[in-house]
Amino acid sequence: MACNFADLFEHSVDAMGQRTALIHGDRRSTFAELDARANRLADHLAGAGVGPGAHVGFQMHNSIETMETLIACFKLRAVPINVNYRYGVEELVYLYDNADLDVLVYHRRYEPAVAPALARAPRVRHAIVVDDDLGGDHLPSAATEYEAALAAGSPARRVVERSADDLYMMYTGGTTGLPKGVMWRQEDMWRVLGGGIDFYTGEPVADEFQQSRVGAQSDPATWLILPPLIHPSAMMPTFTALWTGNAVVFESRFDAAAVWRTVIRERPMVLVITGDAMARPLLDAHAEADGDTSSLVVIASGAALLSQPVKNALLERFPSALISDSIGSSETGFGGMGFATKDDDPGRGPRVQTGRGAVVVDDDGRPVAIGEEGWLAKTGSVPLGYYKDTAKTEKLFRTVDGVRTVVTDDRARAEEGGYITLLGRGNMVINTGGEKVFVEEVESVLKAHDSVFDAVVVGIAHERWGQQVAAVVATTDTGAPDFDDLIAHVRHHLAGYKVPRTLWVAETVVRSPSGKPDYRWAKEYAGARTPDHRVGTGGDR
Structure with missing residues (x-):
């Protein structure tokens, strides 16, 4: 083949x-x-x-x-x-x-x-x-x-x-x-993100003609793909749709109101988005949409996971649709998929059913026991390495017990039943007084508050603790949030040392075209402004 x-x-x-x-x-x-x-x-x-x-x-x-x-x-x-x-x-x-x-x-x-x-x-x-x-x-x-x-x-x-x-x-x-x-290798990318292994059964396809053969025997569907084609979260779904005989709809740029006009006009069954950065504006604009949007049977997020309040809202707005998000990266491809359920604990961390060889490993690259934490890794179809960077390739891509493995910077915990709970990126961990804080878990809880539209968490230097947790937030309205209520909300879900001690309010949180937070921007934004709110350390740190 x-x-x-x-x-x-x-x-x-x-x-x-x-x-x-x-x-x-x-x-x-x-x-x-x-x-x-x-x-x-x-x-x-x-x-x-x-x-x-x-x-x-x-x-x-x-x-x-x-x-x-x-x-x-x-x-x-x-x-x-x-x-x-x-x-x-x-x-x-x-x-x-x-x-x-x-x-x-x-x-x-x-x-x-x-x-x-x-x-x-x-x-x-x-x-x-x-x-x-x-x-x-x-x-x-x-x-x-x-x-x-x-x-x-x-x-x-x-x-x-x-x-x-x-x-x-x-x-x-x-x-x-x-x-x-x-x-x-193109075959490896096809296997992990292009349908070369069935996403639902996990079975490899029989031959290179299977997707077109099955597609020709089926009625075509329409997929509306919103992330930018410069990212695999859009490029690979687009190719998957084409290889299976389906139509793909593009928008030149993301405009939530225009998206719903396109949904009403083109009647897509599948909508591909990127996390809260697209889902929240879409939900806001949906209230003003003038027409039938019930054609959607799948809303799939890639490259960035959905927060729990957004999952709740999507499930309420589209009760018949399957709402999913997935983990993966340019280095791993598809690593696992989660399906939205209502009212999950926003402080628990994203939990996905693993796939395509995703596993949690220790520092030596070997799988950890159920319940233990380690590094998110990928076996099976994996990249060749980084272009013109042997040192980074050797650090990330290893051969463990004869198996080629990608060991990422993401921390995770192995769970029963083939599940993985994501904890956060290891290279974004904030070390505050010896305690480790993953920025993603704090961001998830912040975004679960009614007044927060988006948030990015960073560590800032502190004389006593080494680093302190800080956050830049964008609010759901034009005013500042009730900071006391926001901090109480975070304390309800997370330990005291994970509470942001310094907060800035921004009109918008800057993200990459793929929807990922721009942490460099957040640090520069915080460094150039007086904080909008400070929290005392207290005794429960």
């Missing part, structure tokens, strides 16, 4: 060519049309010297052209590299160089940052600019026009002998450190 992204897509084209594949605004593309346009772009890229192993950056928000670019790269055995479209010039210069980009494809609205970054990135020998619907049409560019490139390309498939070993790479880690590329 090839188990290659391009082959899997072409199987769907051959089996279901006239089905709708992508929907973006008032545009629609069938599988055959998507294939032909990707072939045209592949022909242009090949003419520009792009072949197996070449790195093609895509600095693009969600659109049909973004998927055409990804598919064209995979068809040529080239490696598409995700470029965060929120990056400034200095960050772009670093990533263009670190990722060894040969070509860059980008939406025109990012021209103000792209142009000066490309001027300092001589390795990038070719750039292609795509017109977009977000205000970039008036910006001049020296890059090749996307539609002109496609018009000159051939719609026929190029003959390329592909392999399951062809590379899939995802740049990650920009919220806590410099971005780094995680390298996967």
